[in-house]
Amino acid sequence: MPGGRRIAAVTDAHFDVAAGECLALIGESGCGKSVLASALLGLLPANAQAAGEARLGELNLLAADERTLARTVRGRMVGLVPQSPAAHLTPVRTIRSQLEETVGALTDARERTAVRAAAEAAAERAAFPTDHLGLHPHELSGGLAQRAATALALVGDAPLLLADEPTTGLDRDLVDHTVDELRRHVDDGRRALLVITHDLAAAERIADRVAVMYAGRIIELTDAKRFFGTPGPRHPYSRGLLQALPDRAFTPVPGMPPELGDLPDGCAFAPRCDRVTDACAVRPPTIDGVACHQPHVPERLRA
Numbered sequence: 001m002p003g004g005r006r007i008a009a010v011t012d013a014h015f016d017v018a019a020g021e022c023l024a025l026i027g028e029s030g031c032g033k034s035v036l037a038s039a040l041l042g043l044l045p046a047n048a049q050a051a052g053e054a055r056l057g058e059l060n061l062l063a064a065d066e067r068t069l070a071r072t073v074r075g076r077m078v079g080l081v082p083q084s085p086a087a088h089l090t091p092v093r094t095i096r097s098q099l100e101e102t103v104g105a106l107t108d109a110r111e112r113t114a115v116r117a118a119a120e121a122a123a124e125r126a127a128f129p130t131d132h133l134g135l136h137p138h139e140l141s142g143g144l145a146q147r148a149a150t151a152l153a154l155v156g157d158a159p160l161l162l163a164d165e166p167t168t169g170l171d172r173d174l175v176d177h178t179v180d181e182l183r184r185h186v187d188d189g190r191r192a193l194l195v196i197t198h199d200l201a202a203a204e205r206i207a208d209r210v211a212v213m214y215a216g217r218i219i220e221l222t223d224a225k226r227f228f229g230t231p232g233p234r235h236p237y238s239r240g241l242l243q244a245l246p247d248r249a250f251t252p253v254p255g256m257p258p259e260l261g262d263l264p265d266g267c268a269f270a271p272r273c274d275r276v277t278d279a280c281a282v283r284p285p286t287i288d289g290v291a292c293h294q295p296h297v298p299e300r301l302r303a
């Protein structure tokens with residue numbers, strides 16, 4: 001950063017996601033979710049540094065050079081379903097043209113008929129109607145633009161789909177539809193899905209497991225059914241996120257997230273936490289998937 005300041009946008013992120021599984025990475029805007037996604041795709045700004053390992057098969061994504069990322073990873077090993085698909089699509093070209101170009105870049109298809117067939121197959125997998133392939137992005141509804149972007153992400157048949165805020169700007173019906181379609185792409189057991197979202201309802205609908213980020217750290221990683229149902233989350237911040245939902249207590253988490261450049265030495269959630277004690281002046285280790293000195297204890301464990 002200017003003046004030589006260093007900011008840890010993401011720290012100690014440990015997680016895995018298997019084929020046939022959906023992991024939802026959730027948290028407030030600015031908590032580091034999209035930085036993590038950018039790191040996996042080698043798309044961090046030039047002044048950023050990433051350390052550690054992110055293994056996809058035999059490849060460490062964080063150590064891969066730009067040539068490997070461009071030729072092997074993006075589109076082929078990791079398919080990106082972008083935020084704001086309408087903005088991601090090229091406005092002056094038809095969806096067919098964009099799909100066929102992507103087929104040419106990511107697959108072995110060269111014959112015109114084979115390229116056309118592969119483009120149509122990707123459209124069908126994403127439930128994009130093939131009779132709309134001749135349209136331009138501005139002629140598409142939000143839902144169809146989302147499906148077009150998903151079709152582009154599916155062309156390379158990547159083993160990992162990375163969906164970065166795929167439901168932003170969509171109305172609730174379309175959110176449900178979109179996440180159901182994304183889920184369909186992992187249910188055949190061939191792909192893993194990492195969904196980055198601040199939409200907890202979407203995460204509840206799609207995820208097998210949930211990872212909660214706060215101030216650049218994963219502070220809870222757990223089974224989605226336990227998280228959204230019983231016994232519920234264990235970290236005070238995770239519980240606060242759920243209690244903020246309109247169909248729950250509709251009570252916001254008090255205070256504001258800390259500046260990433262000015263994090264306290266201890267628990268970053270301490271100024272907002274109703275369970276804070278002196279112990280929280282030391283950064284909590286992650287134990288059983290929760291980074292907290294006083295996590296909530298499920299009733300049955302207490303008994």
Ligand code: SF4
Nearest residue numbers: 267270273280292293
């Ligand atoms: S470590 Fe302390 S301050 Fe942080 S969430 Fe847990 S109880 Fe709250």
